[in-house]
Amino acid sequence: MQVITTDVVIVGAGGAGLRAAIAIAEENSDLRVALLSKVYPMRSHTVAAEGGAAGVARDDDSLDNHFNDTVSGGDWLCDQDAVDLFVAEAPRELTRMEHWGCPWSRQPNGRVAVRPFGGMKVERTWYAADKTGFHMLHTLFQTSMKYPTIERYDEFYSTDLLVVDGHCRGVAAIEMRSGQLRLFSAKAVIIATGGAGRIFPFTTNGAIKTGDGMAMAYRAGVALKDMEFVQYHPTGLPGTGILITEGSRGEGGILVNKDGYRYLQDYGLGPPDPWPRKKAMELGPRDRLSQAFWHEHRKGRTIDTPHGDVVHLDLRHLGEQRIDERLPMVRDLAVSYVGVDPVYEPIPVRPVVHYTMGGIDTDIDARTSLAGLFAAGECACVSINGANRLGSNSLTELLVFGARAGRGAAELAVAETSDANETAILEQAKVAQDRVGRLFQSSGGGESIAGLRREMNTTMEAGAGIYRTDASLRESCTVMNDVRKRYAGIELEDKSNVYNTDLIQALELGAMVDVAGAVIVAALERKESRGSHQRLDHTERDDEAYLKHSLAHYVDGDDARIDYRDVVITRSPPGERVYGGEQK
Amino acid sequence: MNERQIDLEILRYDPETDEQPSFQTYRVPCQEDWVVLDAVNYIKDELDRTLSYRWSCHMAVCGSCGVMINGEPMLSCKAFVRDLPDSIRIEPLANFPIERDLVVVMDDFMGKLQSVTPYLVARDEKSIDDGEHHQTPAQLKKFKPYTLCINCTLCYAACPQYAHDENFVGPAALALAHRYNLDSRDVGRAARADVVASNAGIWECSFVGACSEVCPHEVDPAAAIQQAKIAATMDYFLGWLRPGREP
Numbered sequence: 001m002q003v004i005t006t007d008v009v010i011v012g013a014g015g016a017g018l019r020a021a022i023a024i025a026e027e028n029s030d031l032r033v034a035l036l037s038k039v040y041p042m043r044s045h046t047v048a049a050e051g052g053a054a055g056v057a058r059d060d061d062s063l064d065n066h067f068n069d070t071v072s073g074g075d076w077l078c079d080q081d082a083v084d085l086f087v088a089e090a091p092r093e094l095t096r097m098e099h100w101g102c103p104w105s106r107q108p109n110g111r112v113a114v115r116p117f118g119g120m121k122v123e124r125t126w127y128a129a130d131k132t133g134f135h136m137l138h139t140l141f142q143t144s145m146k147y148p149t150i151e152r153y154d155e156f157y158s159t160d161l162l163v164v165d166g167h168c169r170g171v172a173a174i175e176m177r178s179g180q181l182r183l184f185s186a187k188a189v190i191i192a193t194g195g196a197g198r199i200f201p202f203t204t205n206g207a208i209k210t211g212d213g214m215a216m217a218y219r220a221g222v223a224l225k226d227m228e229f230v231q232y233h234p235t236g237l238p239g240t241g242i243l244i245t246e247g248s249r250g251e252g253g254i255l256v257n258k259d260g261y262r263y264l265q266d267y268g269l270g271p272p273d274p275w276p277r278k279k280a281m282e283l284g285p286r287d288r289l290s291q292a293f294w295h296e297h298r299k300g301r302t303i304d305t306p307h308g309d310v311v312h313l314d315l316r317h318l319g320e321q322r323i324d325e326r327l328p329m330v331r332d333l334a335v336s337y338v339g340v341d342p343v344y345e346p347i348p349v350r351p352v353v354h355y356t357m358g359g360i361d362t363d364i365d366a367r368t369s370l371a372g373l374f375a376a377g378e379c380a381c382v383s384i385n386g387a388n389r390l391g392s393n394s395l396t397e398l399l400v401f402g403a404r405a406g407r408g409a410a411e412l413a414v415a416e417t418s419d420a421n422e423t424a425i426l427e428q429a430k431v432a433q434d435r436v437g438r439l440f441q442s443s444g445g446g447e448s449i450a451g452l453r454r455e456m457n458t459t460m461e462a463g464a465g466i467y468r469t470d471a472s473l474r475e476s477c478t479v480m481n482d483v484r485k486r487y488a489g490i491e492l493e494d495k496s497n498v499y500n501t502d503l504i505q506a507l508e509l510g511a512m513v514d515v516a517g518a519v520i521v522a523a524l525e526r527k528e529s530r531g532s533h534q535r536l537d538h539t540e541r542d543d544e545a546y547l548k549h550s551l552a553h554y555v556d557g558d559d560a561r562i563d564y565r566d567v568v569i570t571r572s573p574p575g576e577r578v579y580g581g582e583q584k
Numbered sequence: 585m586n587e588r589q590i591d592l593e594i595l596r597y598d599p600e601t602d603e604q605p606s607f608q609t610y611r612v613p614c615q616e617d618w619v620v621l622d623a624v625n626y627i628k629d630e631l632d633r634t635l636s637y638r639w640s641c642h643m644a645v646c647g648s649c650g651v652m653i654n655g656e657p658m659l660s661c662k663a664f665v666r667d668l669p670d671s672i673r674i675e676p677l678a679n680f681p682i683e684r685d686l687v688v689v690m691d692d693f694m695g696k697l698q699s700v701t702p703y704l705v706a707r708d709e710k711s712i713d714d715g716e717h718h719q720t721p722a723q724l725k726k727f728k729p730y731t732l733c734i735n736c737t738l739c740y741a742a743c744p745q746y747a748h749d750e751n752f753v754g755p756a757a758l759a760l761a762h763r764y765n766l767d768s769r770d771v772g773r774a775a776r777a778d779v780v781a782s783n784a785g786i787w788e789c790s791f792v793g794a795c796s797e798v799c800p801h802e803v804d805p806a807a808a809i810q811q812a813k814i815a816a817t818m819d820y821f822l823g824w825l826r827p828g829r830e831p
Contacts, residue, residue, distance in 0.1 A: 039638075040690065042735050043646045098716040101704035101767060103724060103731050110718030134645055135731060142702045142760075154694070177683060206640035239617060242643045333643060336662060450629035493633040496598055499684035502633045 001429060002182050003422060006034040006151070007413040008406075009171050009186040011158045011213055013037035014044030015133070015395065016377025016402035017192035018140035023406025024413075025147035031413055033150045034184050036173055038157040038208065038504070041141045045194050045206045046398065049133025050245035050329065052125035053097075053395035055090035057114045061122040063087045070393060071572050073119040073285050074357075074386020075531035075541065077226065077549070079568035082364045082382045086393075086400050093399035094126050102139040103128050105326075115326075116250040117392045119285035119579070121278050125392040130245050130329045136395060156182070157504055158212065160432040161189060161220045161373065162425055168220070168372035169420035172432035176504065179497025181433060185425050187416040188372050188409035191217055191360060192402060195378040198508075199516040200353040201457035202308075204236055204243040213379045215511035217360045218518065222368045223551035224560075225381040227358035227515070228523035228533045231389055232466055234289035236352025237338055238307035244330055244349055246391040249282040251326050253315045255289070256346070257301040263311070267292040269580040280580040287388040287532045288579065290351035294466045305348060312346035319343075351466060355394065357385045357532065358522070361551060366405035372412065376405040383549065386567075387531020439506050445489015449505050452490070456483050456509075456516055464523050469536045473524040477559065480517050484557075487513055518552035521560040526550060543574050587613045590665060592623055594635065595675040597682050605682060607673070608632075614665045620672065621649055621660040624686075637686035644800055647734035650677050650741070651686050657741035657798050677741040679750075693737050696753050699779050700761035705772025723768040730763035730808055732801045739795035739805055751784040755795035755805030758786060762808035765815070773815075781816040789813075 066087040104112045117125040128135040155176040162170040170185045193213025197205025235244040257263045262272045269284045302309035359381035366374045377398040463476025494502035528542035548564035597605035639649040644662045652675040680688035739755035765773045796806040
């Protein structure tokens with residue numbers, strides 16, 4: 001089997017992976033970086049982020065404000081040392097993006113412009129119209145081409161970490177063009193594979209967001225942290241789940257129910273000022289807004305459509321000129337996919353699974369519990385997002401922690417002078433070979449990928465949606481156990497080598513089954529309501545018992561084992577989350 | 585919701601077993617609000633798991649799902665079946681080698697992107713502590729349209745010049761070079777000229793404008809190339825006028 005020897009392997013070439021690669025190249029031009037991704041870098045899902053990236057920019061703002069908004073937005077489940085570091089590095093990373101050519105929207109005086117965002121006290125969201133993720137991703141990708149030491153392996157699907165003597169020494173990956181398994185031997189590995197929204201049926205996440213990296217680390221013994229926290233974004237298009245950015249509300253868009261009533265005022269977010277008040281009404285946090293929709297639906301005040309109930313996002317009062325200048329993609333998406341021109345009509349929207357707050361357990365330097373393994377971006381959980389991420393913190397997070405992962409891996413790669421023992425690497429690769437090989441063999445199980453995926457999707461929404469109960473989660477747990485067993489009965493229909501997407505989908509489904517299992521068990525065990533995790537049978541936050549991160553540990557063939565770690569509280573004791581006119 | 589039976593004729597090719605690509609037809613019950621990608625996904629999930637193609641975002645921004653639909657290069661996630669007849673022919677993007685089914689080999693395109701020095705060559709190297717460069721909305725507007733390319737390569741599939749000569753740098757890569765050349769923060773034009781103004785660069789373009797017609801984001805590579813031709817011509821003549829500067 002071909003072994004490719006390098007210094008650092010990065011799995012995932014989206015925002016976090018590219019930022020890490022550049023950090024390594026800038027740190028040390030002697031280090032070789034192998035940047036692997038199952039897609040070409042510009043296809044990575046960072047591309048779909050719209051609204052912006054948070055970092056203090058204005059004189060009337062402060063790092064303390066950004067810290068406080070983030071910590072209360074996360075319902076005090078954020079590690080405060082991590083948040084302090086994050087808000088301090090945020091403006092520097094965003095400035096660095098400017099130096100690399102990112103086309104940030106500007107003020108008339110030539111300075112970078114910022115817009116308001118949900119749960120943020122002061123305007124601090126840097127934006128490039130409503131294609132911020134797209135521009136950041138392409139800027140990073142294009143900048144990465146400056147560095148000859150970054151070697152890209154596009155369309156390589158990583159299957160397993162190679163661990164030798166308790167140290168992560170590389171990955172096994174399928175070269176999709178040939179179907180051959182390749183081994184990458186390295187001194188450090190960074191996982192930057194993004195989220196796992198595809199475990200749910202209705203999501204803003206692209207087809208590639210299947211939690212591969214999370215599952216790979218999980219199977220290698222690294223815990224997945226806070227997996228019960230899944231963010232529903234309040235404004236997705238019905239049917240497709242296409243994201244309509246929070247920037248729409250940042251620019252002044254309002255949400256109304258079937259009676260044209262701004263219903264958010266009934267959920268502690270009012271008063272309904274005609275102007276956008278920060279941290280109020282439509283600029284409340286995502287968890288609260290999605291929960292308010294759920295209640296409106298129960299009250300029969302939403303609008304019935306063939307693709308589920310909706311409310312209306314009304315942008316008409318912004319006028320055509322402002323919509324075209326600030327929200328051109330929103331207009332294009334609404335016209336194309338629901339036949340509504342927001343200049344003249346309100347956009348139908350409903351909550352949609354958007355972001356995985358949980359992920360691979362890392363410290364503030366992006367290190368995991370497995371020596372030599374780092375993780376950054378949505379696949380990781382540091383945690384700066386706690387129980388509910390604030391909009392526009394994630395694009396900044398992938399820069400701050402992507403760079404830290406890169407620098408940490410570079411340092412480790414320099415300190416580690418010897419290459420891994422090739423015999424040991426080859427031995428490790430057998431696990432990967434067996435797992436892939438099994439799929440090609442006749443199992444007689446006759447399970448279909450699409451069928452099992454549908455069962456998983458359905459039970460995740462039914463059991464672990466916006467509101468959860470002990471009964472709903474137990475039911476999902478039973479279904480997921482069944483799905484996991486039947487997954488062993490998957491047999492490929494396509495047994496060819498070249499660009500075999502039947503194979504890739506089977507492996508992706510395997511990753512999703514593992515990750516979904518962790519979400520369900522962690523949600524079942526957390527008997528409180530906090531941020532995005534709302535239990536109808538445990539409606540209050542319980543700091544006594546659960547001011548803690550959950551850690552899900554992989555158990556082969558069985559439910560995840562959960563234990564807990566205290567949240568790092570440095571200067572903001574848990575308080576009440578207050579939005580609307582009540583806030584000080 | 586209304587269903588419509590549509591025949592999808594898809595070009596299949598497995599290099600391990602097939603000598604030639606050939607069409608395979610699938611009848612798909614399409615919902616009226618579906619895009620072509622939804623119909624292809626239906627085939628993959630319900631009819632034939634061996635079909636290979638690329639896709640991810642389903643919102644026309646990741647650029648991976650470009651194919652020929654009834655002979656026109658389009659993003660399959662933005663081609664609505666309601667706008668198409670009851671028989672839809674789907675082929676891999678023209679002018680690229682086929683890797684498998686609807687998947688094309690991207691190597692040539694990726695190399696061309698790399699070749700145009702596709703990053704900012706800063707006018708003044710600032711440290712992070714110096715803060716951002718100032719750039720007025722008017723300066724931004726000058727290059728902004730050319731930043732919108734999603735690298736879907738529909739323009740290469742439409743370009744008669746690229747079909748004729750694969751050495752042609754091509755619309756998307758030249759538009760990207762132009763994007764940086766127009767950026768008030770950039771001074772890399774001379775470095776890019778080696779490729780942009782070479783024989784395989786802007787002068788190859790015969791200005792048919794097919795690239796701009798098929799672009800799903802109105803990047804207008806044809807305009808970028810024409811502007812670059814004027815700029816390169818000016819450089820050439822200025823080279824003669826200015827002492828000490830060779831054309």
